[in-house]
Amino acid sequence: MSLPRSPAALDALRRQVRLIELADSASGRVLPFGVEAIDERLPGQGLAMGALHEVAGGAEGALHGAAAASFAAGILARADGPVLWCLRQRDLFAPALAQAGLPPKRVIFAEAGDEAAILGAMEEGLKYRGLAGVVGEVAKLSMTASRRLQLAAEKSGQMAIAIRRWRRIADAADLGQPTAATTRWRVSALPSSPLPTAGVGRARWLLELMRCRAGEAFDIEIEACDAKGHLRLPTAVADRSVAPQPGQERAAA
Amino acid sequence: MVPGLVLHDLDADGDAAALHRLALWAQRLYSPVASPDAPDGLVIDATGAAHLRGGEEKMLIDIRSRLEKVGLQSHVAIADTWGAAHAVARYSRRAIYVVDPSVIGRVISDLPVAALRLPASTVEALGRLGFDTIGELEATPKGPLAHRVGYAPVRRLDQAFGRHAEPIEPVMAPETLTARRAFAEPIGAPETMARYVTQLVAELCAALEAVSLGARRLDAYFVRVDNRTETARIAMASPTRDARRLARLLCERLEYVDPGFGVEKIILAAPGAESLVFKQTDSLGDSDAPTDLSALVDTLTNRLGAGQVYRLASAESDLPERSVRAAPALDAVEEFSWPLDWPRPTRLFARPEPVETVALLPDAPPAAFTWRGVRRRVRCADGPERVFGEWWKADAELARSRDYYQVEDDSGERFWLYRDGDGEDPATGTQRWFIAGIFA
Numbered sequence: 001m002s003l004p005r006s007p008a009a010l011d012a013l014r015r016q017v018r019l020i021e022l023a024d025s026a027s028g029r030v031l032p033f034g035v036e037a038i039d040e041r042l043p044g045q046g047l048a049m050g051a052l053h054e055v056a057g058g059a060e061g062a063l064h065g066a067a068a069a070s071f072a073a074g075i076l077a078r079a080d081g082p083v084l085w086c087l088r089q090r091d092l093f094a095p096a097l098a099q100a101g102l103p104p105k106r107v108i109f110a111e112a113g114d115e116a117a118i119l120g121a122m123e124e125g126l127k128y129r130g131l132a133g134v135v136g137e138v139a140k141l142s143m144t145a146s147r148r149l150q151l152a153a154e155k156s157g158q159m160a161i162a163i164r165r166w167r168r169i170a171d172a173a174d175l176g177q178p179t180a181a182t183t184r185w186r187v188s189a190l191p192s193s194p195l196p197t198a199g200v201g202r203a204r205w206l207l208e209l210m211r212c213r214a215g216e217a218f219d220i221e222i223e224a225c226d227a228k229g230h231l232r233l234p235t236a237v238a239d240r241s242v243a244p245q246p247g248q249e250r251a252a253a
Numbered sequence: 254m255v256p257g258l259v260l261h262d263l264d265a266d267g268d269a270a271a272l273h274r275l276a277l278w279a280q281r282l283y284s285p286v287a288s289p290d291a292p293d294g295l296v297i298d299a300t301g302a303a304h305l306r307g308g309e310e311k312m313l314i315d316i317r318s319r320l321e322k323v324g325l326q327s328h329v330a331i332a333d334t335w336g337a338a339h340a341v342a343r344y345s346r347r348a349i350y351v352v353d354p355s356v357i358g359r360v361i362s363d364l365p366v367a368a369l370r371l372p373a374s375t376v377e378a379l380g381r382l383g384f385d386t387i388g389e390l391e392a393t394p395k396g397p398l399a400h401r402v403g404y405a406p407v408r409r410l411d412q413a414f415g416r417h418a419e420p421i422e423p424v425m426a427p428e429t430l431t432a433r434r435a436f437a438e439p440i441g442a443p444e445t446m447a448r449y450v451t452q453l454v455a456e457l458c459a460a461l462e463a464v465s466l467g468a469r470r471l472d473a474y475f476v477r478v479d480n481r482t483e484t485a486r487i488a489m490a491s492p493t494r495d496a497r498r499l500a501r502l503l504c505e506r507l508e509y510v511d512p513g514f515g516v517e518k519i520i521l522a523a524p525g526a527e528s529l530v531f532k533q534t535d536s537l538g539d540s541d542a543p544t545d546l547s548a549l550v551d552t553l554t555n556r557l558g559a560g561q562v563y564r565l566a567s568a569e570s571d572l573p574e575r576s577v578r579a580a581p582a583l584d585a586v587e588e589f590s591w592p593l594d595w596p597r598p599t600r601l602f603a604r605p606e607p608v609e610t611v612a613l614l615p616d617a618p619p620a621a622f623t624w625r626g627v628r629r630r631v632r633c634a635d636g637p638e639r640v641f642g643e644w645w646k647a648d649a650e651l652a653r654s655r656d657y658y659q660v661e662d663d664s665g666e667r668f669w670l671y672r673d674g675d676g677e678d679p680a681t682g683t684q685r686w687f688i689a690g691i692f693a
Contacts, residue, residue, distance in 0.1 A: 060666060066599040070693030082546060093601035093690060094565035094577050095591035100693075104566050104586040108546065109579075110553050111561045121553055128549040189665035191632060200596075200635045200661050203693060224693055227593060 029157065031079055035222065035231050038207075042183075043214045047075060049133075050157040051182035052150040054141065054175075056164040058188025058206065062172035065137065065165035067187040067205055070100050070225055072135050072161045077101025077229030079159065081132035084125035086110045086118045088137060101229035106132075119145050126152035126160055133159035139166045139174070146179035175210075184211040190221060193234060202226075204234060268292060276424040281525055282319075283312065285472035285484040286423045294342065296335055298421050301509055302486070303331075305559050313349045335421060336413030337361050340368035340387070361413060362388030369409040378402050387413070420480050430466070431522045432456040439478045439515025446475075446507055446516065451500040453521040458496040467492025467529030471503060475510055476518040483510045487555045490583045491547045492527040498548055502555055550582045567591050571640045572655075573601060573689060595638060596659040598669045598690030605687035608670065612686070615676030618658040622670065624688050629662035639675070652680045659692065667692035 030046030032039045039045045047053065053075075055068040069092060076083045077100055085092070085107055094104060110125075112118045118136050125134040126149065141162055153160040162181065166172050175186070186208040192201040203224035209217050223232040272289040279295050280287035283306070286298035299312065306312035313329045320327045330342035330350040337357055341350050344364040352360055361368070364387050367376045379402060384390045390398070391414070395407045411417035425431070432453045440446060450473060461468060469492050475483040485506040493499065553562045563579040567589035570576045580586055591597065612619035618634030636658030642650030657671045669690040674682025 059664070064600050064691045066691045067693040070599045084549070089603075091600050091603060093573070093598055095567075095573075095589075095597040096599040096693070098589060098591055099593055099597055104564055104580075104589050107564065108550065108582050109563055109565060110557060111563075112557050117557060121557065124552055124556075125549060128546075128552075130546070131549075189667065191663065191665040192661060194633070198633070198635075200633050200659050200667070203667060204665065 031075065031159070033075075033231055034078075035233060037220055037233060038222075038231070041209075041216060041218050042212065047159070048182055049079070049159050050154045052146060052153050052160040052162060052180065054146075054162050054164055054179060054181040054184040056172070056175050056184075056186050058186050058208070060169070061188055062164070062166050062169060062175075065163050067189055067203075067224070068163045068165070068185075069135075069137075070096065071185065071187045071205070071207075072163055073097050073100040073102045074225030074229035074231065075161065076133045076135065076159065077106075077225070079132035081106075081130060083107050083132050084110060084121070084134045086112060086121045086125070086134070086136040088112060088115070088118060099227060100225045101227055115140055119149070122160060122162075123148055123152050126156055126158055129156050129158070131158050133161060135161045135163060137163045137165050139164065139171065141179050141181075143179060146181050150180045150182065181211075182213045183209060183215075186210055202232075207231075265292070273424060277426050277524075279316075280424060281470075283316070285474065285486050285522075286421050286482060288421050288424050290335075290339060294339065296339070296421055298482075298484070299331060301484070309351050310349070313351065317349060333357055334413055334415045335419050336370065336409060337415075339370060340364050340413060344368040358414065362386060362391060366390060366406075369406065369413060371405055371409060375402055375405055379406065418479065418481055420482055423474065423482070425522065426524060429522050429524045430457060430460050430464075430526060431520055432460065433518065433520040435518045436516070439517045441512040441515045443507060446510070446512065446519075447504045449519055450503055450507065450521070451496075453519060454500040454503060455496045457521050457523055458494040458499065461494040461523060461526060461529075465528060465530050466523075466526040467494050468499065468523040468526050470524055471499060472522045472524060473503060473506075473510075474518075474520040474522070475512065475516045476520070477513045478515045478517050479513055481513065483512070483516075485510050487551075488559070489547070489551045490554065490581070492529040493547070493551075494529060495548075498551070502551060505552075505556065547583055554582075570643065572643065573597070573640075573657075574603075575643075596635060596669070596692065598667075599693045601669075601690040602688070605671070605689045608686050608688050610670070610686040612672075616656065618660055619670060619686065622660075622668075622686065622688075624668070629666075629668075631660045632663050634658050634660040637672075652678075654681045657689065 029049040030044040031049055032046035055072050056062060057065045057068045061067050083102060083106055090111060097107060110121045112121055115138050118138055122134045122136040125131060149160050164175060188206045190204040190206050192204045195201045205222050205224055206219060207222045208219040211217060221234060223234050225231060269291060276287050276289045276295055279297055284297050284299055284302035288296050290296040303309045303312045306315055309331050313331060316329050317327050328342045328348050330338050330352060332338040332341055332352040333354050340361050341352055366379050366384055366387060369387060390406060391410055399407050408417060412419045434449055434453060469489055471487050473485045485503060487502045487506060550562055562582045564582055564584060564586050565577050566580040566586040568576055568578040569590060576591060609623040610619035611621045616637055618636055619631055621628060621630045637656035640655045642653030644651040654675050655671045655673055657669060659667060660670055661667045668688055670686055671689050672684060672686050674684040676684060
């Protein structure tokens with residue numbers, strides 16, 4: 001049998017492979033951000049549901065992971081169903097989750113003493129159908145651990161989000177290590193646009209998609225989640241992608 | 254002379270019955286293996302059970318405070334052997350004593366011979382021979398000693414020092430449903446144990462179904478050939494008799510069960526079973542029903558420990574650190590009283606950290622602040638949000654107030670700072686600045 005050489009035949013083959021992959025992963029479902037500038041650059045026009053996604057904070061956010069947690073909460077706020085949130089220290093402030101669209105009735109917390117227990121709890125949650133997704137706050141995410149989570153997520157069609165949070169800034173270079181996650185995001189704080197009066201405006205993030213399976217990396221300046229978990233493009237930079245600010249370049253990967 | 258003295262006749266049977274009830278209570282709360290230690294004590298095998306109460310010392314404190322609430326004075330001790338714990342609880346001066354395994358010999362050596370659970374006549378005989386403390390008894394050759402006063406002191410010594418095993422026969426409430434299986438040949442392979450546990454769970458669930466009960470707790474006792482009993486316990490958030498789910502939860506605990514040279518009997522008990530009646534459901538699929546999370550919650554709770562799986566619900570308080578409370582994971586938490594339009598940080602520090610600030614008094618936000626050695630210039634700020642002390646909680650809070658500010662530094666990081674006090678009146682606080690949390 002001769003190999004198909006024409007581009008049309010190759011395209012057909014690619015489509016077929018894609019279909020097999022979709023059938024395999026139980027869910028070709030995606031969760032759109034509702035921001036065209038992000039969705040159109042993601043495969044499937046949105047964030048894959050049955051997949052593991054990594055989120056880390058930039059600069060000091062690598063330590064406290066506040067923006068990363070808020071970004072994750074905003075994503076799951078737009079999905080249906082309860083959320084399992086696995087953490088090591090009880091410093092997540094529930095009123096802020098409610099403000100990002102995750103009220104108390106939708107979140108169950110599981111507090112574990114060590115990272116292995118967190119990964120185990122995440123996997124257990126992913127096996128359990130009926131959740132919107134599972135969030136875990138971890139520092140280390142090995143290839144094996146991420147592969148397990150990715151497979152569990154593919155099987156059940158629920159989203160897994162690993163918030164990477166380290167104890168020291170120096171450890172944050174760990175984000176360059178490969179994992180089996182479908183996407184890897186980094187969220188860093190940017191100065192908000194000045195208001196005409198005194199006060200603080202809506203928070204603004206530099207959202208970097210550092211790695212994306214079957215997709216291109218990009219970065220975008222975006223305004224933080226509203227009460228329903230929706231992001232918004234800053235009005236002043238409607239369609240323009242901004243160069244990274246000094247001090248927020250990519251970690252040497 | 255004691256004028257108010259009230260005398261009661263000894264009611265030995267009544268005391269024994271009360272002690273039995275207390276043992277059942279301890280079994281429900283602390284560990285499957287609990288038993289009366291007649292005439293005046295309880296013995297609990299805390300192996301593998303203390304972590305559910307946050308550690309051995311916390312468990313002892315918990316036991317003591319609960320007993321105190323019902324008017325019982327107690328001395329509690331934890332040690333490697335029943336004999337040692339018995340002696341330390343009764344004859345050491347401390348009310349709560351966690352005896353370190355490395356010093357156990359020294360600690361009990363100083364205690365009187367009476368601490369060894371011997372009949373009064375034997376203690377008296379030992380006293381006549383000149384033995385006052387356990388240490389003296391331990392130092393003498395055992396053979397001549399057994400000739401003179403009998404074998405009992407030697408056996409008690411061996412038990413106290415852990416040379417001789419002493420199984421604790423757990424209490425069982427008469428109404429507890431059990432399923433048991435004895436083996437002609439001892440079993441030990443993990444798969445074999447899992448298989449029999451699964452069979453017993455199925456039997457027990459059938460028995461529960463017959464009387465419309467659901468298990469809230471399952472205790473499995475593994476009686477080993479060397480006469481020790483290993484236990485595994487699982488707890489459920491809601492009554493259930495789903496055999497597959499219970500078997501899965503129980504089999505997960507089997508890795509903590511040491512079969513030793515083999516297990517010759519497995520007993521499965523469902524103490525404190527609760528009513529669980531059949532419910533008619535929509536055969537077409539009830540799509541509006543909320544997702545049943547109890548299986549997931551049970552799995553995680555049994556793995557991570559009680560109180561580690563929870564919801565965060567709102568509490569009626571304006572102070573941020575008091576406005577959140579942990580609620581049981583299966584509670585329906587519909588309402589919350591947190592403000593949706595006031596700034597609330599994503600991370601709230603358990604302990605606010607002091608910061609150095611440059612700020613105008615009385616109510617301007619800081620122009621710059623130094624936190625963890627880094628100086629940050631404040632680009633813009635919002636506030637103050639004034640929170641008053643809760644005088645109904647503590648007198649000291651009567652005049653106190655705090656002013657919260659949301660500030661953004663040059664790089665865009667946002668922080669929640671507060672000043673302890675209103676900036677004018679010293680009675681309202683120390684007027685020092687703290688960082689309470691970090692925004693997204």
